[in-house]
Amino acid sequence: MNVQRNVKPRDLGDWPACLPLAVLFWSWAALIAFGPVLLLTLFSAAWAQPMTEWSAWARVTMFQVGGVAAVLTPLYFAPGIRRLARAARWALLGLPAAAVALAVLVCLHHTLP
Numbered sequence: 218m219n220v221q222r223n224v225k226p227r228d229l230g231d232w233p234a235c236l237p238l239a240v241l242f243w244s245w246a247a248l249i250a251f252g253p254v255l256l257l258t259l260f261s262a263a264w265a266q267p268m269t270e271w272s273a274w275a276r277v278t279m280f281q282v283g284g285v286a287a288v289l290t291p292l293y294f295a296p297g298i299r300r301l302a303r304a305a306r307w308a309l310l311g312l313p314a315a316a317v318a319l320a321v322l323v324c325l326h327h328t329l330p
Contacts, residue, residue: 235304242311249318250281273329281321285314 254274261267289310292298298306 232305235302235308239304239307239311242308242315246285246311246315246318249315249322250278250285253322254278277322277325277329280325281318284321285317288317289314 254271257271257274261271292310292313293306298309301309
């Protein structure tokens with residue numbers, strides 16, 4: 218007799234620490250990627266200065282977002298990561314996102330005026 222079980226295995230990746238870690242890592246990546254552009258915009262508006270360096274920082278931000286997408290897309294669809302719980306997957310992928318954004322910022326910083 219062939220009996221099918223409808224019991225899902227216990228998901229060990231959904232620990233309570235995964236969600237705060239995911240928020241921390243992705244916030245760090247967003248701050249590294251969008252922080253300089255937002256700060257430059259804020260300071261330009263505060264002191265009524267023309268936004269001359271905005272385009273260079275926007276180019277760096279585009280490269281950061283593109284680099285993160287290029288690195289994390291294959292990782293996200295890897296079979297080992299797809300089996301993880303959603304919160305664990307985002308926590309695991311948040312740290313490389315921040316590292317790639319920081320690496321692109323360091324590499325392209327010398328091209329800024």
